[in-house]
Amino acid sequence: MTSAGIPKIILEAKGISKHYGGVKAIDDVSIDLREGEVLAIVGDNGAGKSTLVKAITGALAKTSGTIFLDGKEVRIDSPTDAKAAGMETVYQDLALVNELSITKNVFLGREIVRKDILGRIFGALDFKTMDAEIRTLFEKLDIRIADIYRDAQSFSGGQRQAVALSKTVMFGKRIAILDEPTAALGVRESKMAMDLVRSLKDHGLSVIMITHNMQHVLNYCDRVAVLRLGQLSAVRDVKDVDGDTLVGLITGTIDTKAA
Numbered sequence: 001m002t003s004a005g006i007p008k009i010i011l012e013a014k015g016i017s018k019h020y021g022g023v024k025a026i027d028d029v030s031i032d033l034r035e036g037e038v039l040a041i042v043g044d045n046g047a048g049k050s051t052l053v054k055a056i057t058g059a060l061a062k063t064s065g066t067i068f069l070d071g072k073e074v075r076i077d078s079p080t081d082a083k084a085a086g087m088e089t090v091y092q093d094l095a096l097v098n099e100l101s102i103t104k105n106v107f108l109g110r111e112i113v114r115k116d117i118l119g120r121i122f123g124a125l126d127f128k129t130m131d132a133e134i135r136t137l138f139e140k141l142d143i144r145i146a147d148i149y150r151d152a153q154s155f156s157g158g159q160r161q162a163v164a165l166s167k168t169v170m171f172g173k174r175i176a177i178l179d180e181p182t183a184a185l186g187v188r189e190s191k192m193a194m195d196l197v198r199s200l201k202d203h204g205l206s207v208i209m210i211t212h213n214m215q216h217v218l219n220y221c222d223r224v225a226v227l228r229l230g231q232l233s234a235v236r237d238v239k240d241v242d243g244d245t246l247v248g249l250i251t252g253t254i255d256t257k258a259a
């Protein structure tokens with residue numbers, strides 16, 4: 001919050017377009033993300049949701065558009081730039097390596113190495129510290145996975161999602177971007193994943209979440225941005241909408257241009 005009680009805008013994406021030749025996958029879309037909120041991005045298949053988040057996080061080269069973090073323009077041309085700017089993206093396929101344990105998956109590419117008392121690197125990986133950090137993190141987030149040494153291939157879908165989501169907190173990210181976090185999950189596991197999304201928010205993260213699940217929008221999100229045919233058709237506070245309104249905005253039976 002700002003001193004005037006107005007929610008602070010942490011991320012602003014202005015005039016984002018991604019064109020493939022004549023195909024306007026997204027066209028001149030502007031959205032902002034407020035500090036500590038969960039912002040849902042909804043829209044029909046092909047509306048441009050994934051393209052928008054990929055353009056924001058540098059996974060796709062934008063045709064045009066500008067990104068601001070804390071009001072300052074930043075260049076995000078690659079996922080590495082996005083990570084450095086404090087964004088962690090979790091894609092549908094989760095990108096866990098089946099043959100690796102939880103610790104190895106969470107710390108992949110960011111491993112802690114052992115050091116002597118003078119801070120000189122031994123070269124060996126410090127699994128004791130990494131395992132301890134995972135246990136602390138899971139306790140903090142109420143993730144109940146006792147055996148952290150198992151390979152990822154033996155995890156359930158919900159556990160895989162929990163591990164992927166926990167990375168956003170582990171590395172002190174401010175913004176978590178989630179592309180359909182419950183797409184591959186059953187009812188119980190979806191609830192577990194969504195409770196964890198709420199927990200990310202409780203730990204101070206701001207979250208952008210693509211979803212097709214209207215109940216998740218209504219129960220877990222603060223605002224919702226609706227994409228239609230590559231354009232932003234509406235942004236609403238969730239407290240002001242119901243399921244029928246959301247469906248109307250998504251399908252275009254509610255005409256936002258007339259509103």
Ligand SMILES: Nc1ncnc2c1ncn2[C@@H]1O[C@H](COP(=O)(O)OP(=O)(O)OP(=O)(O)O)[C@@H](O)[C@H]1O
Binds near residue numbers: 020024025043044050
């Ligand atoms: N590489 C590409 N070349 C041409 N068109 C593309 C390409 N990638 C995406 N598109 C088009 O861009 C539009 C937006 O696609 P996008 O995947 O972002 O939609 P989405 O809202 O995420 O859909 P879904 O809910 O089905 O995942 C679609 O019309 C799609 O066909």
